[in-house]
Amino acid sequence: MTTAALIEELKTLVEPGKVLTDADSLATYGKDWTKHFAPAPCAIVFPKSTEQVQAIVRWANQHRVALVPSGGRTGLSAAAVAANGEVVVSFDYMNQILEFNEFDRTAVCQPGVITQQLQDFAEDKGLYYPVDFASAGSSQIGGNIGTNAGGIKVIRYGMTRNWVAGLKVVTGTGELLELNKDLIKNATGYDLRQLFIGAEGTLGFVVEATMRLDRAPRNLTAMVLGTPDFDSIMPVLHAFQGKLDLTAFEFFSDRCLDKILDRGDVPAPFETRTPFYALLEFEATTEEVAEAALATFEHCVEQGWVLDGVMSQSEQQLQNLWKLREYISETISHFTPYKNDISVTVSKVPAFLADIDSLVNSNYPDFEVLWYGHIGDGNLHLNILKPDALSKDEFFAKCATVNKWVFEVVQKYNGSISAEHGVGMTKRDYLGYSRSAAEIGYMKAIKAVFDPAGIMNPGKIFPL
Ligand code: S2G
Ligand code: ZN
16 A cells, blocks of 8 residues: 555544644654654554554554554653654644543543643642753653653652553553553552653554642752762762752753853852752752751761852742743754663762763763753763754764763663653663663563554664
């Protein structure tokens, strides 16, 4: 059957106008935020119901057509990139919050619900959806589940995985499964829900997600602390964790602050400039908590771990401090950064950072290296900015040669080559640095069970 005939048949499975093949749509929906692969899907299809998703999957099985899931397209590992003539399945028209259960404190979402939409919905109900990150304004719940998105509040609230009470999925054979029934307790064998969280659309499609909500935090207060070096950051984390129940502990380098201040729309946290900054947050529920925070700040200054600092006194100042960290990603995106998103257990961070930093400095002496991330989770974002003199391909090729050494250090510290951005295509060739051959074998066997025809997002996660 010709591609044109296939697409004509695909159109009969959805509403009129819900299959696009024009060049702009193919380019727009065939990619995510990565720039490593040229998008080249053959069509974009927009189902509006679970039944239509099932029909599309059955059609794809019948004709052996590869399907690529597409949500907010904010992914950073090319997991939602269609580079080989696949059909992109976009959930833009399955974007409703279907139900709210006050007593269960859950919201039933279609996969196309924007993360921020759920956060605002929870707030309107006097509750809180705690998974948050820079792209929450455009990422979708289905994609957050597909990548087990983390972000800036993981130290207190965990990853997306912690907030999924139940899932309805269409497997790679078109079968509809209802997983975990939104139960808190359910000891009835394998928790298949967890397999789909972080599977990057390689096992099937999420068509409905029951998301847990939490109580709203009270009087969130942030501090930004200037530190003299890497080695001071973890003692600061340890000191504050001993006194406060932190909701966030992030860090960024002075080079990141340079880029943010160059924007001209975010004030500096304080006069002093220091090599690194920690941003921490807690609920100042009482005067005592705020006093404990200040006392701990004084202690860190006495120890020489902190050179200067500021504590937010208002909502506006809280937001301004967060902009210093949350604006980094979008601010540096036009430098075509080569990104690594690596993690180790928190206790190993100082030694790990020292190894990676010396390796990076010796191998990228003339590249601008930016460090930032969720250091309280042991998660570091290493971004190398493309020099103007190098083409993107030359630059990415140079960076890729150092990847081997970076991932050997990750392996040495028993860490992850992808802490929260997923594997997709950008990290699939390095999977062996974090997963054993046996594990990869089992993962492939599980994929074969849910997607025997191999039509679900082929070429992602697993080395080719
Ligand atoms: C962050 C966002 C994507 C990136 O800012 O925490 O996960 O690496 C990142 O720029
Ligand atoms: Zn991050």
